[in-house]
Amino acid sequence: MISVIGAGAFGTALANSFAATSPVWLWGRNAQSMAQMQAERHCPRLPGVTLDPALSCSGDITALPAEGPVLLAVPMQTLREVTTRFAGALAKRTLVLCCKGIELSTGLRPSEVLAQTLPGATVALLTGPSFAADIARGLPTALTLACADRAEAEALQAQLIAPHLRLYRTSDVTGAELGGALKNVMAIACGAAIGAGLGDSARAALMTRGYAEMSRMAAALGARPETLAGLSGFGDLALTCTSEGSRNYRLGLAIGRGEVFDPAVTVEGAATARATDALARSRGWDLPITAVVTGLVDARLDVKTAMAQLLARPLKEETP
Template identity: 50%
Template sequence: NAAAAAAARPVVLWMRDPEAAAAMARTRENERHLPGVTLQPGVRPTADVADLAESEAVLVVTPAQTLRGVLTALAPRLRPDAALILCAKGIERGTDAFLTDVAAEVAPGASVAVLSGPSFAADVARGLPTAVTLASRDGALAAALAAALSGPTFRVYHGSDPRGVEIGGAAKNVLAIACGAAIGRGLGESARAALVARSFAELMRFARAWDARPETLMGLSGLGDLVLSAASAQSRNFAFGERLGRGASLAEASGGKLAEGALTAQGLVALARRRGVEMPVAEAVAGLLSGTLGLDAAIADLLGRPLRAEI
């Protein structure tokens, strides 16, 4: 909707379910995920992949764990010069691969960009002010895509550090679960602020070790998204953690919604360990989710760590 609004541009909205596509074409609304938001006139819902054949740029917005399957199906049907803009936030389970690496494997030679930042879909769709980052190793491409997608209330900054941008998006979901659990357990706002700051320190260490620019993590896609997700019950990752903190089981905690951090936590700590990065908050979340650590033990572990210099 934002892309179509930006320049009255035609946008093909591909989805896998023909019935859902037909219903959306008829009602001009995504009743399940975005009720009350009318599709822009330029948006054309379809379930036919062939309708993407002429697209100059494709925003891939399915959950992180489906990226490989979706791109495998779509890539051969796209223009060879189509830009792939990855919007999912996560690390692939099983391979511990960054999503840009999954895309490079499945669609070799494609121009890949990452779009991420503090942005609840409901806010963007309703035209509330939002600012995000779009990065590609091809900086000129990133600038062109950012200009094409920006609109009066949707500001897209551009950059050339896609690895930094994807690290921010994937890791903030894990760290938001920790903040949610702390609030759910009744640890208070001071604890939340401490967790945000120490989580940010983890993000910076991880980024340095994985060849990203620390300053990318200081921007919208790092600190910006961490603050949003750690501070808002609207975040599904925060809400997941909050329910865990209140004593819900892992099965109950998702509330039937996607909590990407729960699927990415193990991959994040595996990558951190591989490069010797200390991430105690992320480790605590991974321990909680794998059942090797209870919440009170996780809190005691974090509070009992040896005191050290802050920086």
């Protein structure tokens, strides 16, 4: 059986998709809401989607099935708290991370957080260009499944099957994590440019030079260049920087338009920008777009000043 921890839109969409071919157990922190989902077969965060009969919804972590992989579909900034809280239930299990980001308090990636909270677990990562609404509606989606253990990756690839999902394997967990995390920062930048009326050409420039920043940081941390060129990097960047389905892009739009963004909406790119900028400064990395995005989300810069800073950088030869 497949288990999913985290009943937000993305976790529920994945759980419902996998339930088409396998029994799935889904946990959410609000027991009353989970009981309602179980009885009514609908998720408030996925309007119009009927939950598959093979999907069981629960608010009781002690009911976690003893066998099968566990997908962790919780926000990056709560990953440590959730895995520490449920360490007894999750110890030595096969865990598939479904969050994208960098921990603000430590600068660690998701797999590095699990290495501290659940050192005996087998860790994989599911990432790539995907919106919960598309997955829930059964629209074709391709994702990256990253795991250092090839045999485990092949086993997970065979288990995590849905009619409209296609999973590609990689052993480069670091590269897949960084692609999924850093593209959110670039999406904020692109949203801000469009929101401020700077045009599609400015967005294209930010996407391209943002990809160069992602690649430089990934290489510095030992990732393979081809991973960033795949679904978890370039693919996710293209989707997130061009669609209002992305919360990161919508935050950027609001910043560019001078509007207030709903603080209740989780935007992983804001924390990731801060964490990445701090890491870059400590290691002497040149990540100018990340730096100005951090200034934008912290309200230290406006879009006009941020763009002026980028345009005033020293002239140089283009390098990826």
